[in-house]
Amino acid sequence: MKIKKFVAGSMQEATKQIRHELGNDAVILNSKKIEKRKCFGLIKKQGVEVIAVLDQDFSDAKKPKQPKAALPEQSPLPVKSDQLDLANQVKELKELLEKRDHEQPVDVLPEPLKKADQLLAKQGVSPAIRTKALGRLISTSLRNGEEWTEEKALQRLTDALAELLPENLDEGLAIRSQYVVLFGSTGVGKTTTLAKLAASSVLEEQKRIAFITTDTYRIAAVDQLKTYAELLNAPLEVCYTKEEFKAAQQKFADFDHVFIDTAGRNFKDGQYVKELKDMIPFERRIQAFLVLSATSKYEDMKELIRQFSSIPIDQLIFTKVDETDSLGSVMNLLAESKIGLGYMTNGQNVPEDIRYLSNASFARLLTGC
Ligand SMILES: Nc1nc2c(ncn2[C@@H]2O[C@H](COP(=O)(O)OP(=O)(O)OP(=O)(O)O)[C@@H](O)[C@H]2O)c(=O)[nH]1
Numbered sequence: 001m002k003i004k005k006f007v008a009g010s011m012q013e014a015t016k017q018i019r020h021e022l023g024n025d026a027v028i029l030n031s032k033k034i035e036k037r038k039c040f041g042l043i044k045k046q047g048v049e050v051i052a053v054l055d056q057d058f059s060d061a062k063k064p065k066q067p068k069a070a071l072p073e074q075s076p077l078p079v080k081s082d083q084l085d086l087a088n089q090v091k092e093l094k095e096l097l098e099k100r101d102h103e104q105p106v107d108v109l110p111e112p113l114k115k116a117d118q119l120l121a122k123q124g125v126s127p128a129i130r131t132k133a134l135g136r137l138i139s140t141s142l143r144n145g146e147e148w149t150e151e152k153a154l155q156r157l158t159d160a161l162a163e164l165l166p167e168n169l170d171e172g173l174a175i176r177s178q179y180v181v182l183f184g185s186t187g188v189g190k191t192t193t194l195a196k197l198a199a200s201s202v203l204e205e206q207k208r209i210a211f212i213t214t215d216t217y218r219i220a221a222v223d224q225l226k227t228y229a230e231l232l233n234a235p236l237e238v239c240y241t242k243e244e245f246k247a248a249q250q251k252f253a254d255f256d257h258v259f260i261d262t263a264g265r266n267f268k269d270g271q272y273v274k275e276l277k278d279m280i281p282f283e284r285r286i287q288a289f290l291v292l293s294a295t296s297k298y299e300d301m302k303e304l305i306r307q308f309s310s311i312p313i314d315q316l317i318f319t320k321v322d323e324t325d326s327l328g329s330v331m332n333l334l335a336e337s338k339i340g341l342g343y344m345t346n347g348q349n350v351p352e353d354i355r356y357l358s359n360a361s362f363a364r365l366l367t368g369c
């Protein structure tokens with residue numbers, strides 16, 4: 001954070017200087033009229049002294065979705081009085097946040113911020129993301145000259161978390177490709193989730209759909225999908241080789257959506273990732289979802305994403321959200337992997353237990369706001 005004093009002949013001139021030195025994101029904290037003396041103090045001239053601040057963390061970060069209060073083009077800057085103390089306090093808080101020992105309670109923070117931090121810690125949000133989120137919360141409060149009430153802090157925290165998530169698709173565009181493939185570890189809920197997606201395509205959007213499965217590994221896998229296909233009156237092709245997969249793609253070329261199921265594997269073994277890539281031609285027309293269980297350990301999920309780095313994953317799906325009370329690892333994973341959130345599933349019922357979540361909705365789920 002940069003705080004600087006500017007002395008100029010007029011407010012307009014000061015604004016120009018501030019814009020030149022600190023840029024358009026600067027905010028005026030205080031201004032007062034002064035007398036400038038020239039020529040060894042012989043000539044007195046009226047002027048202004050302005051204190052401006054630039055919160056670099058905030059302006060360097062990805063632009064928030066909400067339009068920020070940038071400097072107006074020509075008119076004088078909005079003057080926020082009595083904020084110098086606040087700015088200093090904020091500066092100290094940010095330094096404290098960065099230096100704090102994450103294992104210790106943050107007693108030094110004002111109560112609403114302490115509560116916000118504790119809430120995230122309880123959810124399992126990593127110290128790095130907690131610091132970033134609180135930093136943004138503080139910046140926004142400073143920018144808007146807001147009081148730190150608990151309610152406001154929670155609201156700002158929710159906004160900050162949403163801004164830390166990677167870009168996401170609009171709800172209406174959730175399924176945007178003709179081919180949709182789900183892959184992931186054994187038993188995470190791929191087939192059930194695929195059936196939920198297919199069912200809502202048919203029932204809510206009246207789309208013409210088909211299924212392909214490459215899961216010929218488990219005896220019961222084909223039957224499981226067949227049951228859903230029959231219920232939805234949709235054709236199903238079982239593919240053992242990539243040639244058969246190509247043929248099935250061609251066969252279903254006229255369908256609105258083709259939902260592709262794959263075998264659950266221990267993808268920590270790179271060989272299985274290779275097999276998946278050999279079978280499925282991951283290209284633009286294929287929307288690829290990596291399915292993860294929200295009950296899995298963060299480190300394991302992170303490793304899995306690393307294993308899949310050679311596959312263009314469009315979005316992540318988190319299943320079994322109903323089986324956990326903490327979504328911090330999901331937040332950490334999304335923020336760090338930069339892969340957007342697709343769906344979350346919260347039960348075994350097909351088709352109802354699935355939701356497409358925007359970043360804002362996910363952040364609200366995390367903070368309970
Ligand atoms: N509680 C809960 N259970 C779920 C959810 N999604 C799926 N399941 C259950 O998880 C189990 C495994 O689901 P499947 O869809 O067969 O998982 P899969 O990933 O296809 O499994 P494999 O093909 O064997 O790798 C089933 O009992 C599902 O009903 C969910 O959101 N919540």
Ligand SMILES: [Mg+2]
Pocket residue numbers: 190191192215221261262264
């Ligand atoms: Mg399956």
